[in-house]
Amino acid sequence: MAPALATQRWAARAPAAGRLFAQLAEAATWPPGPRRLREGGARRRAAARAAASIDVLDLSLPGAADRLDASFRATGFAVVTGHGVDYGALRQLRLKALEFFRSPLEHKQLFDKAGGEHKGARARGMHSRLLEGGRAVNFWRARGGLPRLDAGAPTDAGEAAPEPVPECVPGFREAAEGAQRAMHDFRLRLDGLVCESLGADPVAFPSKLDPFRAGMRLAYYPAQVTPPAPGQLRYGAHVDSGGMTVLVRDEAAQWGTQVQLHDGEWVDVPLVEESIVLNVGALLSRWTNGRWRASVHRVGNDAAERLSIVGHSVVFKADAEVEPLPSCVSPESPSRYAPIKAGDFLTERVRLHRDNYAEERGYSRAAAEQALSEQIRDYQM
Numbered sequence: 366m367a368p369a370l371a372t373q374r375w376a377a378r379a380p381a382a383g384r385l386f387a388q389l390a391e392a393a394t395w396p397p398g399p400r401r402l403r404e405g406g407a408r409r410r411a412a413a414r415a416a417a418s419i420d421v422l423d424l425s426l427p428g429a430a431d432r433l434d435a436s437f438r439a440t441g442f443a444v445v446t447g448h449g450v451d452y453g454a455l456r457q458l459r460l461k462a463l464e465f466f467r468s469p470l471e472h473k474q475l476f477d478k479a480g481g482e483h484k485g486a487r488a489r490g491m492h493s494r495l496l497e498g499g500r501a502v503n504f505w506r507a508r509g510g511l512p513r514l515d516a517g518a519p520t521d522a523g524e525a526a527p528e529p530v531p532e533c534v535p536g537f538r539e540a541a542e543g544a545q546r547a548m549h550d551f552r553l554r555l556d557g558l559v560c561e562s563l564g565a566d567p568v569a570f571p572s573k574l575d576p577f578r579a580g581m582r583l584a585y586y587p588a589q590v591t592p593p594a595p596g597q598l599r600y601g602a603h604v605d606s607g608g609m610t611v612l613v614r615d616e617a618a619q620w621g622t623q624v625q626l627h628d629g630e631w632v633d634v635p636l637v638e639e640s641i642v643l644n645v646g647a648l649l650s651r652w653t654n655g656r657w658r659a660s661v662h663r664v665g666n667d668a669a670e671r672l673s674i675v676g677h678s679v680v681f682k683a684d685a686e687v688e689p690l691p692s693c694v695s696p697e698s699p700s701r702y703a704p705i706k707a708g709d710f711l712t713e714r715v716r717l718h719r720d721n722y723a724e725e726r727g728y729s730r731a732a733a734e735q736a737l738s739e740q741i742r743d744y745q746m
């Protein structure tokens with residue numbers, strides 16, 4: 366029997382082991398060449414499926430609110446064009462951010478607040494990211510003021526005092542401010558579109574939001590010079606926590622963002638020039654009573670260096686009470702979620718990710734698993 370056939374049979378009998386074999390085989394040819402990336406069978410199939418699965422919408426055309434509603438109901442994701450954002454400002458931030466992330470570790474460590482009092486930095490996982498060579502730094506807009514580039518992150522409740530970033534990369538601050546400005550109007554427009562899509566009260570809706578708290582995170586994926594371990598991903602499967610995520614992928618290395626559809630299948634987010642990817646977070650899904658899905662997504666392995674700019678819209682005030690919108694509740698679709706304060710919800714979701722969560726909450730080992738799985742279910746959507 367030919368070895369290849371034997372392998373196929375063995376893989377068919379033991380799918381998990383077969384997958385491992387496939388991963389090892391992939392590792393043996395790491396890094397994947399451009400041809401393999403374009404033409405790999407599984408990837409091509411996934412991409413073909415994605416074309417039919419994740420909508421691409423031109424927001425400059427009439428009916429944008431309804432089309433957004435349909436996309437978010439179906440997958441919780443949409444790739445948008447016609448957004449009006451100055452892409453040049455985003456490109457400039459990408460360049461400066463790459464300069465920062467490629468700079469010596471001592472520079473990047475200036476941003477590591479995890480050992481100090483800025484527990485927000487630790488809570489958001491920046492501690493390990495920065496120590497591993499610099500992967501993320503948060504920006505946010507000071508309340509009511511000009512956009513500022515700040516180190517650390519707000520506390521869980523979003524109340525930490527911002528700290529100015531040391532100028533280790535000339536022009537970084539200006540680039541960040543330029544990108545924030547470029548995004549600001551778009552974020553406001555998205556807030557308006559969401560209100561329209563959901564038929565929400567145009568007075569009550571904006572009063573719950575604070576567009577000036579919308580930040581920008583730079584997620585850096587260093588070039589993968591060694592093959593990933595079996596099952597390892599560039600960004601593990603997760604659901605975003607808050608309102609709407611506004612994701613600008615790296616034009617030079619866009620491949621990798623994948624979404625799990627309702628039927629469990631993973632699909633690629635389509636690659637579209639100068640597009641922005643929108644996706645629904647857990648709190649927004651909850652507010653819509655589950656009408657809009659908060660889908661699980663991840664970033665798959667690719668050898669390329671990559672930088673994603675991750676922003677948000679529909680940013681709730683920490684003390685905003687979030688309960689299913691009346692327009693999303695009906696006799697056929699009764700309210701599924703109790704009212705919750707946005708700040709409390711986000712704090713709890715961040716805590717769920719800590720290793721010592723059960724211990725912090727005083728759960729016994731036996732009770733912990735039960736409580737955790739219930740909490741995760743509650744806080745997932």
Ligand SMILES: O=C(O)CCC(=O)C(=O)O
Nearest residue numbers: 584600605622664673675
């Ligand atoms: O970088 C990407 O493509 C996705 C990042 C992401 O999912 C996130 O930051 O929540």
Ligand SMILES: [Fe+2]
Nearest residue numbers: 603604605662
């Ligand atoms: Fe995400």
